[in-house]
Amino acid sequence: MSESSPLLEARNLYKTYRMGTVDVPVLRGSSIHMEPGEWVAILGASGSGKSTLLHLLGGLDTPDSGEIRFKGELISSHVRGARNRYRNRDVGFVFQFYHLLPELNVLENTLLPGLVGAGIRGDRKRARELLEAFGLDHRLTHRPRELSGGERQRVAIARALLNGPEILLADEPTGNLDAETGQEILDLLKREHEAGLGIMMVTHDRSIAALADRTVVLQQGQVVPDESPVSH
């Protein structure tokens, strides 16, 4: 692995969904890359394939063709066990709808990647620290349904960060929140970014994308640099 190679790099991704007999091509040769600690925003119209791209980058799905490399290693052709480990350690997902397990409390939800990964007990100390840093220390034994949307999303981010990944894959993390709460989440991401976390964030919103170091647009199945004027 050379010094200059990007942290995460996808080349020429193709992905086609099949609806009955009709093929729906979503990605048609998309390429994207991010450097360590970089914040990349992905813009695009609804249905343009942003989520699909993010799932491929996170190893949750496989492309029809093309390759994805993490630190120079080929993710897209990884054996299954290695891809599970990649999802568990190297990346963390955050979704628009939080996606917490309703039966587990806040601490257990946060701890889950630790339990899945290796530990019988998981790293409780780190989970507590994260939740404390996110202002949730008084909510540890609450169930997700007892929390507000903003609180739920903070738990989801804590969960994504538990195993100390280098990349956070966030799919419209504020899409379901009001402006004020969304801003809190973005502030939180900004703090983590400043501490060195790489973020790949999908969004509809140009003003949110403006927080990123770099913005790309997904259109016609291809990733292109954002050409519209940026307001800083």
Added chain:
Amino acid sequence: MYQFLLTSRYLTSRIIPVLAVAAVALCVALVIVVVSVMTGFLDMVRDSGRTLMGDVVISYPVVGIPWYDDLIEEIEALPEAAAAAPLVDTIGVLRMPYPEGAGKEPKMVQIWGVDPGRFAKVTTYADTLMWPTIPEAARYYVARDRLYGPVAKSLDRQQKIAILRASGYEDTTSMSDGQVADLATALTQPEWIDHLRTVVLNSPDVIRKTLREDQLETIQSAVEAEIENDFDLEDNYREDGLTMRRNGQPGMVAGIHVSDANYRDSEGQYKIGRNGHWWLPRFQGALTTIPVDASGGTLEPETEVLPFLNEFSSGVFPVDESRVMLPIEVAQRLMHLDEAEIVDDLDPTKVVGVEPARATMILVRGQPGVEPLALRERVREAYRAFVTRVEEAHPDGPRPPREGINFGLNVLTWEEQNAAFIGPVEKERALMRTLFSIVYVVCAALVLAIFWAIVYEKTRDIGILRSIGASRPGIVWIFMLYGLVVGVVGAFFGLLLGWLVTSNVNGIHDMLAEPPEWLAWGLAVATAIMFFWTVIKLFGGRILPVVLGVMGTLVLGVFTTLIFLLDAQGGLVIWDPAVYYFTEVPNDIDVPEAIITMIGAVIFSLVGAAIPAARAADIDPVRALRYE
């Protein structure tokens, strides 16, 4: 492992897994109860052979086997045989002590004349005796019998008439003295005691005028003892029952259901009619038989009046309902099978020989570990040896019956004698086993259906788990572990339930046979409460509580109606002792069968869980996560 965390949370925070556990538990309990009762029934059938008859029986009905003591000697010399006992088996009419007054009920009974000592060695007779001592309910009556008994016994004709008239015995006012005296002869000793006591307490003048000085003295002390309630009731009813004698005089031991005054309450306890008054050992009964001569002609009926010494309960209903046991000599006398002198036809004073006593059955018990069939063969050999020996020793005497000539002679094991009964029961159990293995499939299908629903409901959770790195085998494990826990927990609850039902099966059965009032009214009240709850919920604006309420009301209502109907019809008797032979439903868990059932339930729960688990692993995480 996150699987443990998830399994425990999924189990405790949802209703569906409780349903799965309940389904498994019910299946397990069902199989355990049914198989345990069937196995218990077969065991009881087998055991009852030993309890009642020993292992091998030689029988030659009516005429009997002469010189049977020689035969017993021959048999007891066998290394395979532990003991042998002679028996005279016949039928007769027993006049019961009830009802009060004239017109006592007669009852058809089977009479077993036994040698009590030897009989107890072959069977477990001693364990079947019902009254080791006087039952609590009867103590008062027994005490009175003892206090007033001597006077009641010493009453003469005139005194009896006076006492019957003074006791307020309903019919005597319009009767002549002669008629009253006739009635007096029909009364039992305990009844006399009742009348005497009534007169002593209510008409002291009559007593003072009627009784003699010595009788008055006895009565005086009886009354004092009764007032002080100082009942000194030493008894040896057990000893009497074992020896079939009281004070040297022979008596009877009747099956517990021979007296129709005995009954079982819903707790399975024997109760004695009229609060202990009809405790049979207080009374005596008259036994009448029709003896038969050697060629089958009937002779004059014979009657013996014998005290009841005790009662026995073998648990085999047809036996307990009809059998009366007494010393063999009495039975031999009743059937003219006792030893008699043979006199010259022309000169009845000249004794020409002895007609030996006879026994219609010889019961043989084998040594522990000896196969009944092997024992039977040895007993047959011993019987042949006995015939040869007797024919040499008594060339002119009566000959014992011989195999191949006297077809009424049988040497059979107990199982052979009852083959027609045992065979079908065994087949029935095999059939039940086969049928109930279907329950396992039902169990697996239930777990499958319930887990399918759980997996469907948990699709998103599975997607989330995959997104944080859970592998497909990891997902499979969640549901297999879940299935394992459901199976194990269900199996244990099933065992518990099965054990509870099996060990209380008699109580449950008696409750069905005679539904207690509180159950019926309790259910009625519950129905009413449910109904009003439903009516209140009707205004609540939500449909589910109303639907649940209506269903609950209907179910409770149907149960209430059923119980009241049952009550009105005199109860539901599933285990009719007359059909099933035993008065008690077997209530021991068949342990090996229960363990197999539990293991089976766990395995089939896993089988049921495997398919939904595989489906869970195949869920596409991307699809699972895509929408809220």
